[in-house]
Amino acid sequence: QKEVEQNSGPLSVPEGAIASLNCTYSDRGSQSFFWYRQYSGKSPELIMFIYSNGDKEDGRFTAQLNKASQYVSLLIRDSQPSDSATYLCAGNFGNEKLTFGTGTRLTIIP
Amino acid sequence: EAGVAQSPRYKIIEKRQSVAFWCNPISGHATLYWYQQILGQGPKLLIQFQNNGVVDDSQLPKDRFSAERLKGVDSTLKIQPAKLEDSAVYLCASSLVSSTDTQYFGPGTRLTVL
Numbered sequence: 001q002k003e004v005e006q007n008s009g010p011l012s013v014p015e016g017a018i019a020s021l022n023c024t025y026s027d028r029g030s031q032s033f034f035w036y037r038q039y040s041g042k043s044p045e046l047i048m049f050i051y052s053n054g055d056k057e058d059g060r061f062t063a064q065l066n067k068a069s070q071y072v073s074l075l076i077r078d079s080q081p082s083d084s085a086t087y088l089c090a091g092n093f094g095n096e097k098l099t100f101g102t103g104t105r106l107t108i109i110p
Numbered sequence: 111e112a113g114v115a116q117s118p119r120y121k122i123i124e125k126r127q128s129v130a131f132w133c134n135p136i137s138g139h140a141t142l143y144w145y146q147q148i149l150g151q152g153p154k155l156l157i158q159f160q161n162n163g164v165v166d167d168s169q170l171p172k173d174r175f176s177a178e179r180l181k182g183v184d185s186t187l188k189i190q191p192a193k194l195e196d197s198a199v200y201l202c203a204s205s206l207v208s209s210t211d212t213q214y215f216g217p218g219t220r221l222t223v224l
Contacts, residue, residue, distance in 0.1 A: 008150075032210055043201055043215035044153065088152050097166050097209050100152030 003027075004091050006101035015110050019076040023089030023101055026070070033072045034098065035063060036088040044088055048074070079108045112136065114216035116202050122222045128190035131219045135183070135204030141165070143213060144177055144187050145201040153201055158209070159185065192223045 003026040013019040023033070032051045036044035050056045050063040050072065062075040072091075076083055086103040093099065115134040123129050135142045141160045145153035156175065158165040162182040170177070174193070179185040189196055199218040205211040 004152075006152075034212075043218050045215070046212050049212065090152075092209055097155050097158055098213065100154070102150070102152045 004089055004099050004101040006089050006104050008102055009105040010107050011104055012107045012109055013079050015079055015081060015108050017079055019079045019083065019106055019108070021074040021087050021104050021106065022071060023073065024071045025091050027091070027093045031094050032092045033063070033065060034090045035074045036090060038086045038088055038103065081108045081110055084108045114202055114204055114214055116216035116219055118219055119217060120220050122224065123192055124224050125194055126191040128188065129192055129221065130186050130188045131200050133185045133187070133202030133216060135202070136214055138206070139204035140207050141205045141209065142179055142185050143203040144185070145203065147199045147201055147218070149198070156187070160208070194223050197221055197223045
């Protein structure tokens, strides 16, 4: 059973600070990872995906993947109240389907 | 570009009744997914279609759930009979070719089973 683990939170971060969201996984065959944001009562929307070890930046968001340690993280710089949401980590383990974690609820405190 | 469409948005039924959900994916997307998301959990894949063939239905409770995508475009998911534990949001998503492509989610159908 391929697992994706996330701390459910809630994680509270002051406005303007860096929010760090982490995800670990159990399958060394993992190939790609996706971070989705889900506002309360809404459907998930893709923020970033990452396939290779290292960092990938997109605006205020940076995804980090470390396949040797089996973790993936999402950093949000200059956090805004609009970033308050649940962040879902999902992995594609080469079997043609995504496995989602339970999500981390992030609250940005003005 | 129109997004993934789903209907109905909300449904309330009593246990043992049947219910059906409809999904129309983004035009040109070959792969369609149905997920179940229980409150406080991440989405769980129920079934994945590529065109009109099933790629994965390993987590679909086949004794009560069924799904079809007859012409490789829109899809229906049915539950018969419903149980209390089926209360959840049912999300439909689509991607261009495979699950390594970005999945775009519809607004979901919130099902309450009483």
